[in-house]
Amino acid sequence: MGGIGWLIVGAEIAFWVVILLGLFTRYILKKKRLGLFFLALTPVVDLVLLIATAVDLYNGATATTVHGIAAIYLGVSIAFGKSMIAWADRQFTYYFLKQGEKPRKKYGFEHARHEIKGSLQHLLAFLIGGAFIFGIHFFIGDPERTAELLNPLRIWAIVVGIDLLYSASYFLWPRRAKG
Structure with a gap:
């Protein structure tokens, strides 16, 4: 795994570190206020990864699958970032501070709505990540060097399609409570 691959790993770790520090x-x-400052650093982590990926390619690197994964990571982080922070906030509040409502499982239409919302966020992440990939592709202006960027996007498109179908299935066959 090259430098960008390690940067992705570091960005994911930094993302969760700043969330935990914020909480x-x-x-x-x-x-x-200081907690909010740390939580607000999550987009900065994403920006550093985007700039590093673009600079690496601009300086002559040939795009690899890892560069495409960096765009995927950015799309997911932007589309899911706020909801991941809210989820972490609820979990932290309940399990560490013993406050708030216990997280509960959803069933029926409520669960179906929750699942399709997540799938639509996944679609948004795909569109954002795809925009980054195409933006970098055109910014570099050398289709031979950036052709590999498109491979993760093709696979991701299939995954998003499966995710949408799977989530939509809960409207036809809702999750039922046991017992």
Whole structure:
């Protein structure tokens, strides 16, 4: 795995570190503004990854699948970032602070709506990631060097399609509570 691959791993780790720092600072240290500052760093992590990927390609690197995965990571992070932070906030509040409502399973139409919302976020992530891939492809202006960027996008399109079909199936066959 090359430098960009390790940068993706580092970005994912940094994403969760700043979220945990934000939650810890907000709730344990009772410093809400500082906690918000850490939570606001999540897009900065994404921006660093985007710039590093574009600079690597601009400086002559030939695009690899890893460069495409960087765009996928960015799309997912942007589309799901706010909901991931909200999820982490609810989990942290309930399990560590013993406050708030216990996370519960959803059933029936509520579950189907939740699943399709997640699939639509996945579609949004695909569109954002695809925009990054095509943007980099045109920014570099050398189709031979950036052709590999499109391979992860093709596979991702299939995954998004399956995700949408799977989620839509819950409207036809809703999840039922056991018992």
